Amino acid sequence: MSPHDLGRIYRSEIEEQPAALERLLEHDAEIASIAAALQSRGPRLIRMVGHGSSDNAASYGVYAFGLLPHWTAMRDSITLTVHYDSPLDLSNSVAIGLSQSGRTPDVVEYLVRARRSGAFTIAITNDPASDLASAAEATIPLEAGSEQAVAATKTYTNTLAALVLLAAHLAGEGARIADGVRRAAEQMAESIPAFARDAEALALPFSYTGRMFVIGRGVEFATAREIALKLLETCRVAAEPLTATDLAHGPVAALDPLFPVWAIASPDATLPAVQEAAQRIRETGATVVASGTAAGAVQGVQYTLPVPAPDEPLLSPLLSVVPGQLFAGALARVRGLDPDAPHGLSKVTLAL
Incomplete structure (x- = not known):
């Protein structure tokens, strides 16, 4: 392989991120509906789980939910629920499973158990037909398009955007933040x-x-x-x-x-x-x-x-x-x- 060909797919997927953000914004009304469903449940805690880039995005979600609607959010322990089988009461929680593929087994199992324990469950995934989406009561499709490089890029930035859009709608700031995401996509492209x-x-x-x-x-x-x-x-x-x-x-x-x-x-x-x-x-x-x-x-x-x-x-x-x-x-x-x-x-x- 020529040195010029190394990372060609990875680089092209980085360059696709602005367009991917625009596609996610087409689902803003769906995200607003999910936020309305959450508010009707009156949860006290948002629990997010994922691995790798998805877990990194959850670190951002803690601040998005804390700074916009002022809700407490955390990166939850998959091991505590799935492996140690701790019988937690999640009836006052929202459980968000983050997985670009929607096929990460322990994230899927976490969401299944969280739903069984009373949590309102949301899947944020690039595959709305995935096991994770099937396990959840609501799904936010990332709309990042096919991501072939192993190192995630556009699924990561779209996960950030999905989390902040959901947080913004919970705070009644959906239109303002959606406009900000759109402008950020333009700035990224430039x-x-x-x-x-x-x-x-x-x-x-x-x-x-x-x-x-x-x-x-x-x-x-x-x-x-x-x-x-x-x-x-x-x-x-x-x-x-x-x-x-x-x-x-x-x-x-x-x-x-x-x-x-x-x-x-x-x-x-x-x-x-x-x-x-x-x-x-x-x-x-x-x-x-x-x-x-x-x-x-x-x-x-x-x-x-x-x-x-x-x-x-x-x-x-x-x-x-x-x-x-x-x-x-x-x-x-x-x-x-x-x-x-x-x-x-x-x-x-x-x-x-």
């Missing part, structure tokens, strides 16, 4: 060429990187988790996501000039924590890459990957993940790896 150039330029100096921390805080912790996952699965980089504050509680001791850190910054109440973390990192001699909508506010870094600010600050993760996706693909190609088909991985895990 920015991808520049993001790609920056990612290609950054890949060469990092070609021998074997380990990296990726830090974020608040809504951007989901982005940190997702970028770290992309680096792990496409580049064989031992990337670990941390909150900006967690870095100071032990992990900073591992840093040295050969241990870079990717920092995602947003212009919100979490920015001082990211700035302080960047200062601690610089003191160790480690290289800092600053990205996100407030990348320019992180001083003294060696590399900056700016991201345009969306109309709604809560939507920044839709944009801030894209430079990381592209960087992972570019770094894989520099190393002679194929991000379309990482070694040892397949698209769907069928075993519990």
Whole structure:
């Protein structure tokens, strides 16, 4: 295979993300109806489950539900319910199963048991005819289209959008947030060429990187988790996501000039924590890459990957993940790896 062909599918699916977001928005009325059904049930807690990129998106969902309708949401334990068979009362809960394929066995089983235990169940999946959708009372189809690369891209960003649209309708802010998602899709389409150039330029100096921390805080912790996952699965980089504050509680001791850190910054109440973390990192001699909508506010870094600010600050993760996706693909190609088909991985895990 020619080096130019490595990651061709992965790159094309990154470029399809704006169109995928537009397709999801065509289901906004359905999402509003699901929100109305939830409100009629009066739940006290939203429980989200998923693996990999879906679980990363759930990290964002915690903030989307907490900041818009002010509902408590959590990433729930599949093991507690499915493997330990704990008899939890979920009658006052909403259980959301997140799976791009809709065939992840323990996510499906979690939703089956949650429904049996009294929860209102929702599937968010790219396959509305899947087992997960059949197990749920309501389904939000991701409409991401066929995703052939093993590393998820457009299903991840559409899952973020599905969660924030549901949260927005619960808060009576559906029209405003839908407009924000539409504008973010336009900004993404406009920015991808520049993001790609920056990612290609950054890949060469990092070609021998074997380990990296990726830090974020608040809504951007989901982005940190997702970028770290992309680096792990496409580049064989031992990337670990941390909150900006967690870095100071032990992990900073591992840093040295050969241990870079990717920092995602947003212009919100979490920015001082990211700035302080960047200062601690610089003191160790480690290289800092600053990205996100407030990348320019992180001083003294060696590399900056700016991201345009969306109309709604809560939507920044839709944009801030894209430079990381592209960087992972570019770094894989520099190393002679194929991000379309990482070694040892397949698209769907069928075993519990």
